[in-house]
Amino acid sequence: xxxxxxxxxxxxxxxxxxVTIAGAVIKRLPWDPAAEAEMFGVxxxxxxxxxxxxxxxxxxxxxxxxxxxxxxxxxQTCGLPxxxxxxxxxxx
Ligand SMILES: [Zn+2]
Numbered sequence: 737x738x739x740x741x742x743x744x745x746x747x748x749x750x751x752x753x754x755v756t757i758a759g760a761v762i763k764r765l766p767w768d769p770a771a772e773a774e775m776f777g778v779x780x781x782x783x784x785x786x787x788x789x790x791x792x793x794x795x796x797x798x799x800x801x802x803x804x805x806x807x808x809x810x811x812q813t814c815g816l817p818x819x820x821x822x823x824x825x826x827x828x
Contacts, residue, residue, distance in 0.1 A: 757811060762811070767798055788804070789803045
């Protein structure tokens with residue numbers, strides 16, 4: 737994947753603000769390396785640390801299906817099909 741494809745994919749991911757899990761539309765959380773560092777008790781992450789799976793920067797939404805993608809209730813979204821991701825509008 738070249739830099740342009742990477743940027744497009746990251747841009748597209750920012751529009752997919754929600755996931756549907758068991759019929760419920762849930763907002764996704766942006767990558768937060770500081771929270772992640774605290775959760776895992778590591779000191780090598782800071783705000784400049786990109787997601788180690790999909791590479792987005794702090795404050796950006798992960799690419800769909802990224803292993804680090806989370807919802808506010810702590811659900812992990814990895815394993816969800818791409819179709820589960822949406823802009824939060826009414827489900828098709
Ligand atoms: Zn990610």
